[in-house]
Amino acid sequence: MFEVIAFYLFAFLTIAMFSITVFTKNALYALSSLAAGMIFISAFFFLLEADFLGVVQIIVYTGAVMALYAFGMMFFDSINDVTEKISSPKVVFVLTGMIALLVVVMFAAPIIGENAQAFYPVHPEYGNAQDVGLVLFTKYLIPFEVAAVMLLVAMIGGIILAGKKMDISYTEMEEQDIDKEIGKDIK
Amino acid sequence: MILNDYLILSTIIFVIGLIGVLRRKNLIMLFFATEIMLNAVNIALAAISKFHGDLTGQMFAFFIIAIAASEVAIGLGLLILWFKRRNSIDLDTLQSMEG
């Protein structure tokens, strides 16, 4: 009972928030409603007994990603001048309507895979975090490491994209030259 | 609650994100809509994972979150560079690769 109410409440809220994100003209409103939507999604995760995932969602998505977007928004001063004219709104709605219909048909059909076997079954005796940790660091170790490398690469990419005037390498210069360089800047 | 309900919800959110992708001309708004789509998929994965008693779905969702985060970082970096060059973030200015 409790679950049903919670599900429908959060579903309604999530859909409302995301609709605002998609349909509003004001960028700040869009950002804020996106953040709110993320929080509500984490509510779903808690409902589904994926506690660790829910917490990660709040920390990473709402915390880090939204912060990134907020910082990014500070760069653009003329964002309100972007006119949103679409050539044919009908096309958009028709396309998305058809996708929605098709996917709902797919999902409303009886679920196949009744006899699917669980590869990594849930152990309800220890909590979800422990469970996840167990699987993550034993079975999914390699994807974990690869994800780490990917994050490293992303970081480097981000530095290069944002960095300015990186043509001089301080590592290979003598002490006096470095001082000269720094001195130049101070002057 | 049966699995179908969660899946239908996920579909609706996905479609909302899709509308945003198709509709928005402001590049930042486009990224927001992409985030929405990714989150919708996460919900679906978590739901399936719960109803089959499997942890695979949650692992997949983790990795999606990680990748989404790095994608946002790089995407924003590129967007800033583009803005410095063109002084506009209208999607229609992004048209120099015509066929």
Added chain:
Amino acid sequence: MEGFLYTALFAPLVGALFAAMFGNSPRKIWVGVVNSTLLGLAMVASLILMFHIFGTGTNVHVKMLDWIVIGNVDIPFGFVADQVSVVMMVVVTLVSTMVHIHSIGYMDHDKGFNRFFSYLSAFVFSMMILVMSDNFAGLFIGWEGVGLCSWLLIGFWYHKEDQEKTSDMYNSPFSTLSPHSSISPGYAANEAFIINRVADLGMLVGLFLIFWNIGSLQYDVVFAQVGGLDHGLVVAIAIFLFIGAMGKSAQFPFNQWLANAMEGPTPVSALIHAATMVTAGVYLLVRANEIFTVVPEVGYFIACLGAFVAIFAASQALVATNMKKIIAFSTLSQLGYMFVAAGLGAYWVALFHLATHAFFKSVLFLGAGNVMHAMNDQINIKKMGGLKKYMPHTALIMTIASVALAGIFPLAGFFSKDLILEAAFQSHAYILWFILWVTAGLTAFYSFRLVMYVFHGEENWSHNKEDENYQHPHETYPFVIAAMTPLAILAISAGWFKAEFVEMTTKMLPTLHEAGIHHPSSAVFWTLVAVTTLMAGGGIAYAVLKFNKKGSYHSDKMKETFVYKLLANQYYMPHLIENVINKPYLAMSKFSWKEVDLKVIDTIVDGIAKIVYTTGEESRAMQTGNLSKALKWMTLGVVILLAVAVAAGNLK
């Protein structure tokens, strides 16, 4: 012995290729000499083969190569020299050698001298393939080859312009009174080739029927099995093969091309249209005699058609003034005789007449060539006259040939022509005999009309250099006369070898007795001989007496009569063909081109190209580089994939 066979077959080919190398060079006399020598070699080889076959009674059969071996189709390149084919070989090579030597003299002012010899030798090669082949497919190859070479040779002066088709009887190319033999050499060549081709279709159908029912085209296999086939089928085969023979031998209604083929050089007419190509039809009938003896009703039809052609052509020669056309009509008439003989079952008689006719007709043409060469290519006999004292040798030879043609004892024509008349009489085909008898008289008359007009009587040309009809007639080179002499001698003496000829050929062909033609009693025989000789002699006498006087030979009133006009215009056959066949066909072709080809087919092809092009143009809109549009296309793709997934899932 095989060596001689291959020599006889390939020496002309070597000559043709050799002369072809100099096709674009100016005249080189040794090209003519080399070609004539090679043909002389072929002639010697054929003669040796003939003596061998006559002496030993065996034949020489070689299989040179396999040609088509696919499935159960097995057609080799095989050649046989048996009694029938060796007769043809000797005739062809002998006449060709003499014609080649004559051409060295006749074509000596012509630019295309080397090309002429190449074509002529190629023609002989094709004819040799035709007569020496041992299966119907090889025969057909030779058949088409001679058709092609005939086209090349008739249209030798292809650059001559087309003449207008006026209704003036004295200038229209459709009449025998005009100075033109046809509309133009190119037109005549095309006409000959097309008429032959249409008839060849009939022959091909016949060959297909043979192959389909018997499974092989080899002569021995076919003739052994043809008796066992259904009678109606054999009738069909015989008719179709005869249609092919009709085309080559210019029987009615395929006769139009022969008279018009006189546009070609005279040696060509001598070789092709007297001795060799037109006799290919007779050869086919003689070779396939075992097919025709099964269906004697078709043979009777052939004989009737032959008789009709004989008198049809002879009547047209009565009023013609075009010298070569007169001789051409006489050829056509004699071909009719040969077909009568072959139709009645007297095959060796037809072959005999073929041989003797080749000799005297070709020498007649060669003599006409001499006259034309001397009179600056003048072809109207009414503009000649009294040439006897300037060209004595040619006059003598042509007179001998005309006597032989008329069939006077003891020259060659008597033996062969009389045999045909006798065969007709003994087959109880009295109407045919009567027609042929009348034609014999006509033949004698018009041959001597020609001789009288050309060599005797008053000179219708002037010695004065200033006049427009100035002529300077002179005898031709001595070597040309020397080349014509053997043919003239054979025209006299060939009939005396009748007994040996019968003995040789009846090893393969049915005797007269087997054909149901019994030897007549002595009284009947001598009566027939007397009656025929009287007719021929009467024709000659009438011609000599009538044309020997000076002045106009016939009143002008005669020129206005309907019969004269009918004959002069070749029974209006050219006009008929022009209006009934040519014009509608041309209209149909134009319609097909404009309506069907241009509008339908071209539109379809262009339409396909346009579809591709426009699709490309429209699809270009997908590649604008606009991200928003690209995203929309991506979504459309997702929709399609999802739909496919749902449909596939449901189908399962």
